[in-house]
Amino acid sequence: MTVGILDALRADATLIWAVKHDDDAYSPALLRRLLERSDLVSFSEGERSYVTLEGVAPELLVRTGTLVVETHGARGVTWAFGSPDGPHRSGAVAAQAVETSDTTGAGDTFIGTLAGEAARAGGISRLGDEQLAALMTFASNAAAELLRSRSTPGQLVGAPPKETS
Numbered sequence: 001m002t003v004g005i006l007d008a009l010r011a012d013a014t015l016i017w018a019v020k021h022d023d024d025a026y027s028p029a030l031l032r033r034l035l036e037r038s039d040l041v042s043f044s045e046g047e048r049s050y051v052t053l054e055g056v057a058p059e060l061l062v063r064t065g066t067l068v069v070e071t072h073g074a075r076g077v078t079w080a081f082g083s084p085d086g087p088h089r090s091g092a093v094a095a096q097a098v099e100t101s102d103t104t105g106a107g108d109t110f111i112g113t114l115a116g117e118a119a120r121a122g123g124i125s126r127l128g129d130e131q132l133a134a135l136m137t138f139a140s141n142a143a144a145e146l147l148r149s150r151s152t153p154g155q156l157v158g159a160p161p162k163e164t165s
Helices: 002-008 028-037 045-051 106-120 129-149
Strands: 016-018 040-044 067-071 077-081 088-093
Touching: 002 028, 016 106, 028 045, 040 045, 040 106, 045 067, 067 106, 077 129, 088 129, 106 129
Parallel strands: 016 040, 040 067
Antiparallel strands: 067 077, 077 088
């Protein structure tokens, strides 16, 4: 299905790829094609090795101007605009630590908020560094709010479950 979508996608269409590590769905060739075509690539720090192909970081595999975003859970979000010559306009924002045992949906909330707000702003490339940082913070806060809405008191994101008796 992904190949069909890429084949049908107009050259001027914006493609935002929320990476999901799935070796059955994505061959290395398809990963490369997605990296080379995307305008924004978002992944968690645990997926960095998945989108690093043949030892080359994703920031170097994308076209010039593609925004590469890496989430680090409660430690925040980092980003850079990639190019074959190396990343530029990099930045980072902190995230809110949330007590929860279930992080399901946080990444989807983050990228959905980021995509929607970027579209509303007229596109990522139109944003200055301060606006981009504010957008990342807003998307991160949306993910934190989702987690807070169903949190288990006393459980930090990423911490092992507390023993219960």
